[in-house]
Amino acid sequence: MEGVESYYRAVSSRDSRFDGRFWFGVTSTGIYCRPSCPARTPKSENVKYFVSAAAAARNGFRACRRCAPDAVPGSPQWDNRADVTARAVRLIGDGVVDRGGVPELAARLGYTERHLNRLLSDELGAGPLALARTQRAQTAKTLITKTGLGLSEIAFAAGFGSIRQFNDTFREVYGCAPSTLRREAAPVDGVxxxxxxxxxxxxxxxxxxxxxxxxxxxxxxxxxxxxxxxxxxxxxxxxxxxxxxxxxxxxxxxxxxxxxxxxxxxxxxxxxxxxxxxxxxxxxxxxADPAAVDAVLAADPALATAVAAEPGVRLPRSVDGFEMAVRAVVGQQISVAGARTVLARLLPPAEAAADRSDLPTRLFPTPEELLALPDEAFSMPASRRRTLRAVAEAVRDGLRLDAGSDRAATREALLALPGVGPWTADYIALRALGDPDVLLTTDLGTRRGAKALGLPDDPVELARHAERWRPWRSYAQIRLWRAA
Missing domain, CATH: 3.30.310.20 (DNA-3-methyladenine glycosylase AlkA, N-terminal domain)
Incomplete structure (x- = not known):
């Protein structure tokens, strides 16, 4: 979508497909909204457009209480892109600035604070600190409306450095004092x-x-x-x-x-x-933007029926990159059921009284914990055990497998480890790094799925055919597994 006229058409039609892609502020009210806001459509001359909620707040607009523009899905471009701006947005979303400030964010990305601020300001209309402050306000709003915590507790839990900063930011973003949103309800049993x-x-x-x-x-x-x-x-x-x-x-x-x-x-x-x-x-x-993904995949007659039957297939990712790397290594050349059994043996024994079947009670081992395990804990060939330990050492020593990682550099670092081949590195890229354009052409399940859909099951021919699925080959991968 390009141009002010296109943006205004989305606002006039209350098109929720563009929620999270842009926000608009109304100069006559001083309020900013999401495109699908059900309120009366403002005159075009009274509308300003922004590529981030933080940019709208920075320009003096406060969030609409009716459409909650801070609660929309994130922009798919920041989720899928691999450049520095997208990586920065993902790390800010994970709270890196709240925990370590802009210096930590800049260090993670390998840029100076000044250069990073310029990059984000040019593309998002707001620097990393402004983006983080808007996010803190949203977190505080959630805690105010969903918990019984005191406002001072909420201020520091949301990442604010002082009560005054909390109050000022909240008024800037929402146009009201935090206490006006307080509800009586508190979470049930801490939930x-x-x-x-x-x-x-x-x-x-x-x-x-x-x-x-x-x-x-x-x-x-x-x-x-x-x-x-x-x-x-x-x-x-x-x-x-x-x-x-x-x-x-x-x-x-x-x-x-x-x-x-x-x-x-x-x-x-x-x-x-x-x-x-x-x-x-x-x-x-x-x-994700399922409409964009499905449109590309459905253009291939071999996938069109599957896309029509099952629209909106997503890419299952992970909450911890190291865990996903271990799952990938263990899953080499064995079944899903077999991998589950082997992985369970890497966990420390749970106390019987605390081990509930309906709720997880244990954390996946950290790199340090895995390295401390004896050889007999690894129900696998010695070569695979060495690979697991090599991955654990690399992560312990600084290799990051998260949303802010440089995908190309991370893949190279993984391939340099003993026992990590292209299948393992690409599976990690697919699920830990969230790369939207990965296809495991040599994977047995992939080849079976391709054959079931009438596609070539030879890895070289399949890779050639899959060029038409770019930049969404990871989503085609999930569909091929389902077809298998």
């Missing part, structure tokens, strides 16, 4: 219930079924359409249960043509709300 929005459609069976088929006893559970798992967050352990919600009606909380996933979070520390939400969104690929 924080949230709705995570997405662009429709979303094929829940494919997404949750994929995760459910790969659960590890004690770490994640899949029962009755609900997926639960543990997460290691900066300030402690958390568990989350996720399941598809019912789409909202016209003008509802999530807008037209969108929906939400229900999330029940149990946090050891409320300061971890921001990274918990960010990792859940990445796990379920909730910032």
């Amino acid at each position: 924080l219930s949230l709705r995570l929005s997405y662009r429709a459609p979303l094929h829940g069976e494919a997404l949750f079924g994929f995760l459910g088929a790969r659960t590890i006893s004690g770490v994640d559970v899949y029962e009755d359409g609900r997926y639960s798992r543990s997460m290691s967050l900066p300030h402690g352990m958390a568990t989350v249960t996720l399941w598809p919600g019912t789409p909202a009606p016209h003008g509802g909380e999530t807008g037209v043509g969108s929906g939400f996933v229900e999330a029940a979070l149990r946090l050891a520390d409320m300061r971890d709300l921001t990274p918990a939400v960010a990792r859940c969104r990445r796990l379920l690929d909730l910032d």
Whole structure:
């Protein structure tokens, strides 16, 4: 979509497909909204457009209370792109600035603070600190409306450095004092219930079924359409249960043509709300643009029927890159069921009284914990055990496998490790780094799925055919596995 006229058409038609792609501010009211806002359409001469909510706030607009423009799905371009700006946005979303400030963000990306600020300001209309402040305000709003915490507790849990900064930022973003949004309700039994929005459609069976088929006893559970798992967050352990919600009606909380996933979070520390939400969104690929993906894949007659039958298939990702790397190494040349058994043996024994089948009770081992395991804990060939330890050493020594990683450099670093070949490196890129354009042409399941759909099952011929699926080959990969 290009040009002011195109933006205004999206606003006039309340098109929720563009929620999260841009925001608009109304000069006559001083309020900014999402494109699908159900309020009366303003005159075009009174509208200004922004590429981020932070840019709207920076220009003096406050968030609309009716359409909640801070609760839209993230822009798919920041989710899929591999450049520095996109990596920065993903790291800010994970709370890196809240924990370590802009210096930490700049160090992670390998740029000076000044250059990084210029890059983000040029493309997003706001620098990293402004983006983080707007995100803190959104986190604070969630804590105010969903918990019974005191406002001072909320201020510091959301990442603000002082009560004054909290109040000033909240008034800037929402145009009111924090206390005006206070509700009486508090989380039940320490459970924080949230709705995570997405662009429709979303094929829940494919997404949750994929995760459910790969659960590890004690770490994640899949029962009755609900997926639960543990997460290691900066300030402690958390568990989350996720399941598809019912789409909202016209003008509802999530807008037209969108929906939400229900999330029940149990946090050891409320300061971890921001990274918990960010990792859940990445796990379920909730910032994707399924219409764009499906349009490219459906253009291939071999995939057209599958896309029509199952629109909105997502890319199941991960909440922890190291865990996914271990899963990839263990999964080399063995079945999914076999990999689950081997992975479960890497976990420390759980206390019988605490080991509940309906809720995860254990965290996946850290690199240090895995390196401390004796040889007999690894139910696999010695060569694979050495590979696992090499991966653990690399991550312990600084290799990052997360949303902010440089995908090309990370792949090279992985391939340099003993026992890590292209299949393993690409599987990690697919699920840990969230690369949208990976195809595992030598994978047996991929070849079986290709044959079932009438596609060439020879790796070289399949790779040649798959050029037409760029830049969404990862989504085709999931469809080929489903066809197998």
